[in-house]
Amino acid sequence: MSEVDKLARLEALLFVAGDPLSYEDMARFLGVEVAEAEGLIEQLKRRYQRDPMSGLIVRQIDGAASLATKPSCADTLEAFYGKVRDLKLTDAAYETLAVIAYNAPATRAEIEAVRGVNSDSVVSRLIERGLVREVGTLETPGRPALLDVTEQFLMDFGLSSTRELPPVDLMMYDTITEFTQERQSAAHLAPAPRPLVVAIDGPSGSGKSTIARLLSEHLGILSLDTGAMYRALGVKAMRLGISPSDQERVRAMLSETSMDIDLTDRVQKTIVDGSDYTPYIRTPEASRAASDISALPITREYCVRIQREIGKKQALILDGRDIGTYVFPDAPVKFFVTASEEVRAKRRLADLERAGDSSTLEDVMREMQIRDRQDSERQLAPTKRADDAILIDTSDMSVREVVDVMIDVIRQREQIQPLWSQGRHG
Numbered sequence: 001m002s003e004v005d006k007l008a009r010l011e012a013l014l015f016v017a018g019d020p021l022s023y024e025d026m027a028r029f030l031g032v033e034v035a036e037a038e039g040l041i042e043q044l045k046r047r048y049q050r051d052p053m054s055g056l057i058v059r060q061i062d063g064a065a066s067l068a069t070k071p072s073c074a075d076t077l078e079a080f081y082g083k084v085r086d087l088k089l090t091d092a093a094y095e096t097l098a099v100i101a102y103n104a105p106a107t108r109a110e111i112e113a114v115r116g117v118n119s120d121s122v123v124s125r126l127i128e129r130g131l132v133r134e135v136g137t138l139e140t141p142g143r144p145a146l147l148d149v150t151e152q153f154l155m156d157f158g159l160s161s162t163r164e165l166p167p168v169d170l171m172m173y174d175t176i177t178e179f180t181q182e183r184q185s186a187a188h189l190a191p192a193p194r195p196l197v198v199a200i201d202g203p204s205g206s207g208k209s210t211i212a213r214l215l216s217e218h219l220g221i222l223s224l225d226t227g228a229m230y231r232a233l234g235v236k237a238m239r240l241g242i243s244p245s246d247q248e249r250v251r252a253m254l255s256e257t258s259m260d261i262d263l264t265d266r267v268q269k270t271i272v273d274g275s276d277y278t279p280y281i282r283t284p285e286a287s288r289a290a291s292d293i294s295a296l297p298i299t300r301e302y303c304v305r306i307q308r309e310i311g312k313k314q315a316l317i318l319d320g321r322d323i324g325t326y327v328f329p330d331a332p333v334k335f336f337v338t339a340s341e342e343v344r345a346k347r348r349l350a351d352l353e354r355a356g357d358s359s360t361l362e363d364v365m366r367e368m369q370i371r372d373r374q375d376s377e378r379q380l381a382p383t384k385r386a387d388d389a390i391l392i393d394t395s396d397m398s399v400r401e402v403v404d405v406m407i408d409v410i411r412q413r414e415q416i417q418p419l420w421s422q423g424r425h426g
């Protein structure tokens with residue numbers, strides 16, 4: 001059977017199936033391997049995306065896929081069917097759904113602990129509407145039911161997995177984590193699932209930060225630009241007239257420095273001593289100071305502690321130089337992105353031009369070579385590809401293409417082993 005033939009049959013299969021069909025079933029009906037079925041789905045998905053004359057899309061939901069209609073056609077379909085589903089939910093229902101979606105499987109007691117009110121009747125209504133279901137019971141006295149959101153919930157909210165949910169509010173996460181830990185120590189269960197960490201390392205201008213931002217939007221998890229932290233400390237040292245290479249003076253400075261990372265709305269603000277340093281950290285002087293100050297062990301200790309704290313609390317994409325080798329050596333997904341020196345210098349130059357800087361390509365290239373050498377030759381945590389990091393050369397790739405490759409890798413890894421596995425990052 002030719003590839004074209006397989007694609008046509010797959011489309012027909014999804015059309016008659018209606019409900020999501022697992023990749024295993026697709027493979028069985030088409031007589032191909034599961035990996036090939038997944039590849040065919042990707043092709044079909046892209047074909048619909050490219051074709052403005054098609055009213056269909058492929059919707060992927062945890063190991064399965066179905067045909068669905070394009071959101072832009074909704075009003076026409078509503079006119080045909082009447083309003084297909086009334087999606088209006090009460091605030092209590094939304095809140096309860098959020099607690100379940102972020103913490104699945106969750107018990108009624110957990111939901112009550114987070115919301116502060118008994119939620120049994122809301123849960124019952126959500127079960128009736130097919131948005132929540134019982135997926136098992138907890139082996140503790142009373143054997144409480146474990147609840148999870150349904151495929152219907154994912155479809156209604158346009159998600160392919162609960163991991164696409166927007167980042168959770170930290171306060172809520174803390175409450176849930178504490179509660180889960182108490183429950184587990186009472187029941188002698190395994191420790192809480194560890195949050196997913198995606199490590200993206202590489203030299204300057206390799207596109208790490210832009211890639212991390214886009215990936216963050218796609219996966220619905222926060223991203224942390226660790227370079228910004230070293231840059232902010234470099235800027236503070238410059239302002240105080242401290243040489244960023246002066247270990248003793250930097251040590252004294254750090255003992256009186258507070259740093260907060262604000263990731264609200266996925267836009268990073270690097271706050272030092274209560275002031276947002278973000279507008280001042282992208283100049284050539286700040287780059288130089290960051291490279292110098294980041295070579296000091298005391299600075300690395302300071303920043304890495306904050307990075308690990310944030311990564312322990314929630315799923316996180318971190319971009320930097322040493323994330324996969326030093327900060328989170330057991331991160332389940334690691335990438336090392338690079339590009340030719342010329343491409344990297346041109347990207348940096350474009351950033352600087354946008355910021356109104358008048359550096360030339362030669363200036364940028366020279367600066368970059370010095371910084372790259374310094375960052376990769378320093379003793380502690382130099383820029384280095386971890387043995388298990390996937391190398392991506394972005395010289396001839398668009399950001400979108402790089403992100404697509406990364407998403408594919410993450411999805412493939414998830415199929416082999418759930419990425420939210422047992423144990424915690426140390």
Ligand code: DC
Nearest residue numbers: 204226227230290291294320321322
């Ligand atoms: O990625 P960037 O250009 O914004 O990084 C600024 C500097 O900080 C760079 O010279 C290397 C250093 N850095 C580091 O040492 N470790 C990190 N995890 C991130 C950046």
